[in-house]
Amino acid sequence: MGEFTLKAEPFLDRYERDFGSVSIKELHQQAIVSFAIPNGCETKAEKTLNKVFGVACPKVGNSVLSKDGSARLMRLGADQLFCLLSNQQDTHSAHLVMNQKFGQDIYTTDQSDVWVCVEVSGTQTRKALERICAIDLHPDHFTIASIARTTMEHLGTIILRSAENTYVLLSASSSANSFLHALETSVENTM
Amino acid sequence: MIINHPLLGPRDASEFVYLGDESLINRPDPNSEDADDRFYEYGYLRDNPAGDLRELWYHEQGDRSWLVVTRNTLTHEITSVEMARDVAKAKGRDK
Secondary structure, three states, X not given: OOOOXXXXXXXXXXXXEEOOOXXXXXXXXXXXXXXXXXXXXXXXXXXXXXXXXOOOOOOOOEEEEOOOOOEEEEEEEOOEEEEEEOOOOOXXXXXXXXXXXXXXXXXXXXXXXXXXXXEEEOOOHHHHHOOOEOOOOOOOOOOOOEXXXXXXXXXXXXXXXXXXXXXXXXXXXXXXXXXXXXXXXXXXXXX | XXXXXXXXXXXXXXXXXXXXXXXXXXXOOOOOOOHHHHHHHXXXXXXXXXXXXXXXXXXXXXXXXXXXXXXXXXXXXXXXXXXXXXXHHHOOOOO
16 A cells, blocks of 8 residues: 555635725634533633633634734633634644643634635725625624624634734634635725 | 514514414423323414414524524514523523
8 A cells, every 4th residue: 555645635725816995815834622611511611711711711703813813712602712812833743732631621622624714904994894794893893802603604603803903713624615705806896 | 573682683574584473482291191182282282363473483594593482473562582592490490
């Protein structure tokens, strides 16, 4: 039997395109780990997260960068967070590392292959996104570091506002190209 | 229709899936003597009020939480939204 190794490729082939005042870029080498908080262990889990990441656990609908800036914690619900880690050579080992740190306080699962990660930035970004996003993206309401799990063009999406005019979007990797098409179309329609 | 999620704020009804009467939280005890009758009622019998109805909605395209939504079946006005886990715990359930 021949010896070979399989190497995962980015879902959108490292897509990057400027549309003038809006840029779309696939973020690859992102490890995504889901944290599930056991029923009734919320306080204990929040203390563990504080100890491991050096920051207070965010409230539902918010995110926070770890003290060393290497991880972003996104609180999706009362008992679930996603952890986004950038520049990971081996995206699949991240959840094992976390698992060792958490013990039984928090359950982890590797989500890296489940989601395509896209960054949309530029001054006209909100104009393009608000056409296809089901939530209110007004800057007074959806402030920097806010996150939401919602839909864009009927596709399930997690949206993070990472900077003034920059948004990070996660959607199912199995429909990555449809999601990109929806984004491109909306950007082109608002140019 | 907008559902005012207790944790996330106003969300469009398209993000949710409707299940039905809130009474589905009250699953009968399968070990009770009248379990057959209770499960028949649980599975098939529903009130159909013209007015306020407490319903279970699932936030599938959101935080995956179950909500108890009080909705007027005549006007569609929503007067109350609660986390189903809180409602269940208030009834003595552990989750």
